[in-house]
Amino acid sequence: MSNKIDHSMSLASPDALNITTKQKIALAAGLVGLFILILAIFNVDFPNRAVFLAVSLGLIIGGTAVYSREAYLTKLEGIKNDGVWFKSISSRGVLGWALGIFLTLFYIVLYFYPEFLGLGTNGAENTGLVALFDPLSNLLSGNNASQWFVYGTLYTVAILAFGYKFMLKYRHNRYQQLRTGSVMFFQTAFAFVIPELMARLNSDDFSLPYNDLKNMWPLNYYAFDQWRVDQFINAQTVGLFFLILGIVMVFVISPYLTYKYGKRWYCSWVCGCGGLAETAGDSFRQLSDKGVKAWKFERWMINSVLVFSIVTTVAVISTYLGYDSEKYWFTKGVFLISIGVFLTVLFAGILYYKREELNKSALRGAVGYYILTIAFLIFFSFFDLSQIKINASYFSFGLNQNTYNFDSALRSFYGFGIGSIFSGVIGTGFYPILGNRAWCRMGCPMATIMGIQQRLFSKFRITTNGGQCISCGNCSNSCEMGIDVRAYAQKGENIVRSSCVGCGVCSAVCPRGVLKLENDSMDGRINPTEVLLGNDVDLMDLLNKN
Amino acid sequence: MEHVVIIGNGISGVTVARHIRKNSDKKITIVSAETDYFFSRTALMYIYMGHMKFEHTQPYENSFWKKNRIELKKGFVETVETASKTLRFAGGDTLQYDKLVIATGSKPNKFGWPGQDLEGAQGLYSKQDLDSIERNAPDNKTCKRAVIVGGGLIGIELAEMLNSRSIPVTFLVREDSFWNGVLPKGESAMINRHIKNHHIDLRLSTNLKEIKSDENGKVKSIVITETGEEIECNVVGLTAGVAPNIDFIKTSNIETNRGVLVNRQLETNIPDVYAIGDCAEQRDGGIGQRRPIEAVWYTGRMMGEVLAQTICGNTMEYKPGHWFNSAKFLDIEYQTYGWVFAKPRENEAHFHWKHDDDTKCITVCYSTTDNTFLGINTFGIRMRHETFDRWLTEKRDVDYVIKNLKEANFDPEFYKHFEKEIIATYNNQLQTV
Numbered sequence: 016m017s018n019k020i021d022h023s024m025s026l027a028s029p030d031a032l033n034i035t036t037k038q039k040i041a042l043a044a045g046l047v048g049l050f051i052l053i054l055a056i057f058n059v060d061f062p063n064r065a066v067f068l069a070v071s072l073g074l075i076i077g078g079t080a081v082y083s084r085e086a087y088l089t090k091l092e093g094i095k096n097d098g099v100w101f102k103s104i105s106s107r108g109v110l111g112w113a114l115g116i117f118l119t120l121f122y123i124v125l126y127f128y129p130e131f132l133g134l135g136t137n138g139a140e141n142t143g144l145v146a147l148f149d150p151l152s153n154l155l156s157g158n159n160a161s162q163w164f165v166y167g168t169l170y171t172v173a174i175l176a177f178g179y180k181f182m183l184k185y186r187h188n189r190y191q192q193l194r195t196g197s198v199m200f201f202q203t204a205f206a207f208v209i210p211e212l213m214a215r216l217n218s219d220d221f222s223l224p225y226n227d228l229k230n231m232w233p234l235n236y237y238a239f240d241q242w243r244v245d246q247f248i249n250a251q252t253v254g255l256f257f258l259i260l261g262i263v264m265v266f267v268i269s270p271y272l273t274y275k276y277g278k279r280w281y282c283s284w285v286c287g288c289g290g291l292a293e294t295a296g297d298s299f300r301q302l303s304d305k306g307v308k309a310w311k312f313e314r315w316m317i318n319s320v321l322v323f324s325i326v327t328t329v330a331v332i333s334t335y336l337g338y339d340s341e342k343y344w345f346t347k348g349v350f351l352i353s354i355g356v357f358l359t360v361l362f363a364g365i366l367y368y369k370r371e372e373l374n375k376s377a378l379r380g381a382v383g384y385y386i387l388t389i390a391f392l393i394f395f396s397f398f399d400l401s402q403i404k405i406n407a408s409y410f411s412f413g414l415n416q417n418t419y420n421f422d423s424a425l426r427s428f429y430g431f432g433i434g435s436i437f438s439g440v441i442g443t444g445f446y447p448i449l450g451n452r453a454w455c456r457m458g459c460p461m462a463t464i465m466g467i468q469q470r471l472f473s474k475f476r477i478t479t480n481g482g483q484c485i486s487c488g489n490c491s492n493s494c495e496m497g498i499d500v501r502a503y504a505q506k507g508e509n510i511v512r513s514s515c516v517g518c519g520v521c522s523a524v525c526p527r528g529v530l531k532l533e534n535d536s537m538d539g540r541i542n543p544t545e546v547l548l549g550n551d552v553d554l555m556d557l558l559n560k561n
Numbered sequence: 562m563e564h565v566v567i568i569g570n571g572i573s574g575v576t577v578a579r580h581i582r583k584n585s586d587k588k589i590t591i592v593s594a595e596t597d598y599f600f601s602r603t604a605l606m607y608i609y610m611g612h613m614k615f616e617h618t619q620p621y622e623n624s625f626w627k628k629n630r631i632e633l634k635k636g637f638v639e640t641v642e643t644a645s646k647t648l649r650f651a652g653g654d655t656l657q658y659d660k661l662v663i664a665t666g667s668k669p670n671k672f673g674w675p676g677q678d679l680e681g682a683q684g685l686y687s688k689q690d691l692d693s694i695e696r697n698a699p700d701n702k703t704c705k706r707a708v709i710v711g712g713g714l715i716g717i718e719l720a721e722m723l724n725s726r727s728i729p730v731t732f733l734v735r736e737d738s739f740w741n742g743v744l745p746k747g748e749s750a751m752i753n754r755h756i757k758n759h760h761i762d763l764r765l766s767t768n769l770k771e772i773k774s775d776e777n778g779k780v781k782s783i784v785i786t787e788t789g790e791e792i793e794c795n796v797v798g799l800t801a802g803v804a805p806n807i808d809f810i811k812t813s814n815i816e817t818n819r820g821v822l823v824n825r826q827l828e829t830n831i832p833d834v835y836a837i838g839d840c841a842e843q844r845d846g847g848i849g850q851r852r853p854i855e856a857v858w859y860t861g862r863m864m865g866e867v868l869a870q871t872i873c874g875n876t877m878e879y880k881p882g883h884w885f886n887s888a889k890f891l892d893i894e895y896q897t898y899g900w901v902f903a904k905p906r907e908n909e910a911h912f913h914w915k916h917d918d919d920t921k922c923i924t925v926c927y928s929t930t931d932n933t934f935l936g937i938n939t940f941g942i943r944m945r946h947e948t949f950d951r952w953l954t955e956k957r958d959v960d961y962v963i964k965n966l967k968e969a970n971f972d973p974e975f976y977k978h979f980e981k982e983i984i985a986t987y988n989n990q991l992q993t994v
Binding site for chain 2: 091092093094096097098099100101102187188189190193301306307478480481482483485486487488489491492501502505519522523524526527528531532533545546547548549550551552553554
C-alpha cells in the first residue's frame with residue numbers, strides 16, 4: 016500500500032516538493048497577507064488601515080492566483096487529482112486536523128466571542144481585526160464594520176480566490192467553469208455588495224433588513240422572524256416587494272427551477288454555502304463518507320432538521336400573530352390551519368401519486384415526520400407559546416442562564432444548534448475532516464426540500480452511459496455528498512438521488528465517459544437493470560423485464 | 562445444496578456469483594489468492610497516483626458478501642482434480658465443489674527477455690504488481706528513470722502513473738506508431754504526439770534486448786536491440802500484452818490451448834466445469850469478429866451474467882451484442898462502438914476527422930458496398946452507447962450516422978459541439994472522392 020506522506024501545505028500541485036520558485040514567492044505573499052490579519056487580531060494598530068487591509072486581501076488573492084496559475088497552466092488540460100490522498104492536508108493528516116481545529120476555533124470566536132476579534136460593544140470603537148475592516152465597510156455601507164462584515168468579506172475573498180483556482184483546475188470543462196463563475200458572482204453581488212449598498216438607503220424613518228435575495232427560507236431560518244417581517248412591512252412598497260419575493264422564491268421560483276434543472280440550480284450555482292464548499296472546499300470533497308451507515312444517518316439527520324426548522328418557524332410566526340394580531344392580515348388560527356392543510360395536501364399528494372417510488376423505510380419515515388409535524392401544529396394552536404417559560408441553562412450546559420418564552424427558546428435553540436454550530440462550526444470548520452459538504456448533506460433544510468422534489472418531481476438525473484462503467488470508483492471518491500455513484504453506474508442505472516447537488520465532478524473525473532448530468536423527460540428516469548447494455552439482447556429482455 | 566466454487570474474484574467471478582445468488586439459493590464460494598475482497602483492477606493506477614486509496618477501488622462494502630451469503634476463501638489453488646471434484650490449495654487444504662467456474666484472468670506476457678525476472682522488472686496487473694511498483698518507484702529519487710516495454714493500454718497507464726510522481730519515463734514501442742495494430746493511423750499518430758506532450762520519451766520501432774542487473778539482483782539498465790543503446794533505469798514495466806493465467810490447470814484434464822477451451826455455453830470439456838473472462842478461449846474461434854480470447858472488463862462481466870443463467874438451470878449461449886470498449890490515454894478519453902480496424906478491410910472505408918487542437922478525433926468505418934455504418938472510434942468526445950447500439954442494430958447507413966451525430970453526443974453540458982465541423986469535413990471528403 017502507498018505510504019507516501021507529503022507534509023507540504025500545497026492543495027494544488029501534485030508534488031509540492033517540486034514547487035517552483037514562483038510558487039514559493041506566491042505562497043509567501045499569501046502568508047504575509049494572512050499574517051497582517053493575524054497581527055490585527057492581536058491588536059496591532061496599523062497606521063493606515065485602508066492601505067493595510069487592501070494589501071492584506073490583495074496578497075491573499077494574488078498569492079493564491081499566482082500559485083494556482085503556476086500549478087495548472089504549466090500542465091496540459093485534464094484531471095488534476097494527483098496525490099490528493101497522499102497530502103496531509105487533504106487526507107485527514109496532521110495538517111488536515113490542524114486546519115480543521117483552527118477553522119473550528121475561528122467559528123466559535125466569530126459566533127460567540129466577537130469581542131476577541133475586536134468588535135466594539137456598547138458603543139465602543141472597534142479595535143483589532145474588526146477595526147481593520149472599518150474603511151471597507153464605510154466605503155460600502157457607510158457604517159463601521161461588524162464581525163459579520165469581516166466574515167462576509169473573508170468569505171467572499173475565499174470564494175473568489177479559490178474559485179479562480181478551481182476554474183484553472185477545470186479549464187477543459189465549461190460546465191465547471193460556468194458554475195464556478197456563477198457562485199463567484201452570486202456571492203460577490205448578492206450576498207456581499209448589494210446588501211451593503213442597500214444599507215445606504217436606510218434612514219431614521221426607512222430601514223430594510225440586511226437582505227441577501229438568494230438566501231431563502233429555510234436556509235435563512237430568520238426569514239420570517241417578527242423583527243424582519245416588521246421591517247419589511249414598514250419599508251413600504253420596497254419592503255413589501257422583498258417580503259413577497261421571499262415567499263414567491265420558496266413556493267414558486269425554487270420549485271419551478273428544481274423541476275427543470277434539479278436542485279443544482281441553487282446548491283452548486285447560486286448558494287453561498289455551496290459556493291464556499293465548491294471553491295475553498297474543493298480539496299476536501301473526497302473525504303465525505305460513502306458508507307451505507309453514513310447514508311442512513313444522513314436520512315434521519317437531514318429530515319429531522321427540516322421538521323425542526325418548519326416547527327420552529329411556525330412557532331415563531333404563530334406566536335407573534337397571536338399577541339400582535341392587529342398588525343397582520345393573518346390571525347394565528349388561520350395561519351396554523353392553512354399550514355396544516357397545505358402540508359396535508361402536499362403529503363397526501365406525494366403518497367398517492369408517487370406511491371410506487373417510495374420504499375417501505377421512506378414511507379415509514381415520511382408518515383412519522385408528518386404526524387410529528389401535525390402534532391406540533393395542534394399543540395401550538397392550543398397554547399400561547401409566549402406564556403411558556405423555558406430556562407435555557409438546562410439546554411446549554413449552564414452557559415446561558417436566561418429564561419425564554421417557548422417560541423423564542425425554540426428559535427434560539429435552532430439558531431444556536433443548527434444555524435451556528437451545525438452550519439458554521441461543523442459544516443465549515445470540519446471541512447478537512449468530514450469533507451466540504453457535511454452541512455449541505457446532513458443539515459441544510461433547504462437542501463432537504465429541494466432534494467425531496469429532485470427525487471420525485473424533476474427532470475434532472477445523472478445518466479449512465481450504457482455498459483461502459485469499469486467500477487473504478489473515481490466518481491464515488493469525488494462525490495462531496497457521499498453518494499456511492501459507482502453503485503448505480505456499474506449497474507447501468509441512472510443516478511437519481513435527493514442529495515445530489517449536481518456539481519458534475521463525478522462526470523468530469525470519469526475516465527470512460529460514463530456519466531452525464533441531464534435534464535430530460537421524467538419517464539424512464541429511474542431505470543434499475545439486471546443486465547447491462549452490450550450483452551445478448553435475449554438475456555437483457557429476459558431479465559430486465561422481470 | 563449445490564456448491565458452486567469460483568476461482569478468481571475479479572469482475573467475471575464476482576458477476577457470476579452475484580447473478581447466481583439473485584437466481585438461486587446455491588452455496589457460493591469465491592476463491593482468490595490475490596486479495597480478500599473484489600476490487601476494480603482498472604483502478605489500480607489511481608491508487609499509485611493518489612487519486613484514491615485501495616479501499617475506494619472495492620465496489621462493494623465488506624459486509625456485502627456475508628449479507629449475500631457469498632463465502633470468500635483466500636488461497637492459491639495448486640491443482641484441480643475433476644474426477645473427485647476437489648481443489649487442492651498451496652497450504653495443503655482442499656475444497657469440494659459441485660460446479661466449478663474458472664475465472665482467473667490474465668498475467669503479463671514475458672517473452673524471455675534476459676533479466677525479465679529481476680527485482681524492478683514487472684507487469685501491472687495485480688495488487689501485488691501495485692505493491693511492487695510502490696516499493697521500487699516510490700519517488701523520483703529512488704527511481705531515477707523507468708523504462709516501459711510494450712505500447713498498449715497498460716503501458717500507457719503505467720507511463721501516466723510514473724509521470725504523476727515526476728519519474729522520467731522511456732517508453733519502448735515495437736510498432737512504428739502507438740497501438741497501431743488496433744488504432745487507425747490518424748488516431749495512433751495523435752496519441753504519439755499526446756504522449757510526447759507529456760514529456761514521455763516515446764521510442765517507436767524499438768525493441769528490448771535485455772535487462773541488466775546490479776550486484777543486488779535489481780534492475781540497473783536496459784539495452785535496446787536496434788541501436789545497442791543502454792538506458793539506466795530502476796524499474797522496467799513489462800506491458801506487452803497479457804495471457805490467460807491458467808498454469809495450475811495444465812496438470813488437470815481440463816482442455817486448454819492458450820486459454821481454457823470453452824464452447825458457446827462457456828462449458829469446458831469436463832462436465833460442471835466452466836471458464837469465463839480473460840482466461841477463457843472460445844473453442845471454435847472468436848464469436849463474430851471477436852477474438853477467441855477477450856481480455857476486456859466488459860466481456861468478462863457479460864460472460865458472468867450469462868453463465869449464471871446456465872448454472873441456475875436456464876442454459877444459455879454466450880451471445881454478446883455489438884462490440885464496444887473504452888480506454889483513456891493520459892488526458893484523452895477513447896470509446897469505440899461497432900468495428901473499426903486499424904486498416905479498412907475489404908469493402909470497407911474509413912472517414913476520419915480530427916480537431917485542430919490535436920486532442921479530439923473520430924474515425925467512422927462503413928461498408929463501401931452499401932454504405933452501412935460499421936463502427937466508430939471517438940477520442941476526446943464522449944458518445945452515447947445506447948444510441949450507437951441502436952444504430953448498429955438498425956443497420957443505419959453512414960450518411961444517417963454523420964448527420965445525426967449530435968444525438969449521440971454525451972459530453973457534459975455547455976461543452977463545445979463539433980458536429981457541424983464533422984459534417985462539413987465529411988461532405989468535403991465525399992466530393993473529392
